[in-house]
Amino acid sequence: MSLLTLTATLTACLVEEEAEDVASDPEAIGETCAAATSFTYKTSGDKTIAYLGTQPVASFTAGAYTVHMTGPSRTFTWGAPATVTVTSTSWVRTMATPFNPAMSKSSLTSWLNAARAVNCAAPTGTPDIIAIAYDYVEGTPGDAGYDSGADFNDYLGLSWLPLDGLLSLADPLEKGKLDCSGFMRLVWGHRTNFHYNLTASKIPLSWHAFTNSLPRDSSEIYTAGPGKVIVPFRVAPSGGIVSNGGAPTATELGLLQVGDLVFFDLSCDYSLASPSCVKDASAITHAGMFVGKDGAGRYRFISSRVSSDGPTIGNTSGWSVFDMNASSTYFPKRFRAARRL
Secondary structure (H helix, E strand, O other), X not given: OOOOOEEOOOOOOOOHHHOOOOOOOOOOOOOOOOOOOOOEEEEEOOEEEEEEXXXXXXXXXXXXXXXXXXXXXXXXXXXXXXXXXXXXEEEEEEOOOOOOOOOOHHHXXXXXXXXXXXXXXXXXXXXXXXXXXXXXXXXXOOOOEOOOOOOHHHHHOOOEOOOOOOOEOOOHHHOOEOOHHHHHHHHHHHOOOEEEOOEEEOOOEOOOOOOOOEOOOHHHHHHHOOOEEEEOOOOOOOOOOOHHHHOOOHHHHXXXXXXXXXXXXXXXXOOOOOOOOOOOHHHOOEEEEEEEEEXXXXXXXXXXXXXXXXXXXXXXXXXXXXXXXXXXXXOHHHEEEEEEO
């Protein structure tokens, strides 16, 4: 198994006047850490952006738990020596309840200042969603194996009482293992990514579709999970020329932010004009999370899969990227949809 090395290269928490001009780089803007008396909030559609001066520092989406923030830069690598590097200023945490644009600006400012302070205190304190996900990759103390059907509680060896079902006992044969949706549920629903006002932030878990909760199956996470569909399910054409080799378009990629879930139909190559491909979201067989662009500019995702025997951002049996590239076309041709939780 390849070794994934986590290098959290955290830049100094700059006061606003010391920050360099990085307005041309959306990933780098607003890296300051100083608490603000107030932010400027601008809402367009279902998205609310928080600004410090002219710099956007956080993004909230109506109905979604996810909050995307800019903060200290950090680097995650895969391989020994490192062959994959993802450096980003993106930090992702969740609110205790889905964001409501009617939330008072004073309450929102208090929450945001508290979250930014935790980001800037890293690596001490509560890790965010991205750091939590890396806790289970190759070479880490939490290194998870893969087994189809292994949910978060199987990995932990714990019983679990879902919101919409009976007590679920852990399978002892699956302890320490996770399938793709079980991994997402461990990261987003079992682990706490933020404490605020004595409340632990994590998304409630259910077996099936249940209000504002994260269901068990990958296809149901897409169709009935909390938040917002960012890229609707893409249907493979029945004939004619397939654009962009079947991979997501630049427009679709431009809609994504770090932390969004990405979904795949591993049974169907979208580059082929095949009428046999399933035409609805029941075709989804794999889920992962977008973690940022790698050093080559590729869109990297983290997921738990059999070929890597657990969670990875690596290149084992196909690169963990979903934009079209010459090195690996497997996942780009099978990308189907994206959702922000």
